[in-house]
Amino acid sequence: MEYGKNISVQNAKLWYGDFQALKGIDMEISEHSVTAFIGPSGCGKSTFLKCFNRMNDLVNGCKIEGNFKIGEVDIYDKATDVNELRKNVGMVFQKPNPFPMSVYDNIAYGPRTFGIKKRKQLDEIVENSLRAAAMWEELKDRLSKSALGLSGGQQQRLCIARALAVKPKIILMDEPTSALDPISTGKIEELCEELKSTTTIVIVTHNMQQATRISDKTGFFLMGELVEYGDTDDIFNAPKRTETERYITGRFG
């Protein structure tokens, strides 16, 4: 069974204790696409995103049902190695979270975990990852400096570079630009467009314009349900469901 770049979900249900956060979601995400999840706070979009690399496993009292496949791999199968899953499905969070170590060590951390020790090989990975995140030129002379000294936007892109270092097939982004200025936001959006050729990207965003700019497909979530899922152009031009229209035009509530 091999990890692929496509995601297939049937009848996803999730409970936090007694509270049902996802109520039977079906979704197919094709490879090399950018998919945006939108919806009001508490609608289940981040919860659903975190199912794809089993981040919800870390939450006490969380129960998950349904069928989740990344490529051929049933990711909730007992035989699935979670570390291997997270190597293939990287994640970038709302708040940049570089490790308190050098730029170099941040990027090399993942590959080292997976057994790569040779300096030359690590050098190559660090350079390629920073190049893929369009940061090589600005950081090549600061590799030994602490990552915590970078700006917020640089830290976030470093986190993307760190995720890329283990060559993931899919990258999950949970509101990756909500704490960033417009210039850093623009750089991350450009990056999404570039990374599409090698990975599949799923992004949670509260920024409607961002969803229209960068995503191919958009899913609108409301109270644990996927209300509408389709081409981004259609969703933002002529949504089929009234709830979607009301939310994206700010009439919701």
Place this chain on the structure above:
Amino acid sequence: MSIRKIFEAELADLKTELVEMCRLTETMIENSIEALVKRDRELGKSVGEMDKRVDEYEMDIEKRCMRILLKQQPVAKDFREVSTALKMITDIERFGDQASDIGDLVYTMPGERYIKELHYIRKMGDLAVKMVHDSVNSFVQNDEALADAVIAADDIMDELFLTVKNELILLIKQDVKNGDQAIELMMVAKYLERIGDHAVNVAEWTKYYETGVHLKF
């Protein structure tokens, strides 16, 4: 007032101004035909002067739309509403241009007796005013059926134009001296027929606004 309410008030103001612009062009078409029928050169000339106000409306509404797009970054039906208004004003401005052209023709036409009854041209004028009125109303009142009626009315307009054209051809064949005036009346008929086409454009944009699909009829 909430941001959403402010936005809705801006959209309402936009529609009010669109209606005002449209009503002005209706008056221009009515006046141009009245000037033609009554051979009132001054009335004809005044239509051209009204066209400046139409141009001002166009610029003003364009600015409103741009400001809304910039400030509100609308999506879905809100976006279609603003983009529809932005496209419509081009056609509404053309209503004014065509009426103004008829007014100019009346002003410069020699004061000879008409070579024919203006019955069908007047019918075309009445229909043009109705199509213009209904096309913009279909948008303002979210009335897709009215937009369909405007699109259907264009067939009647085309038939009337053909009737006028055939009559004028016959008159030229009968006497070449009829030629000059026949060509001028033919131009009036053509301007009115074009107003019908622009009203259809406006109706098509209303349908886009309602459905999200822009079809040409």
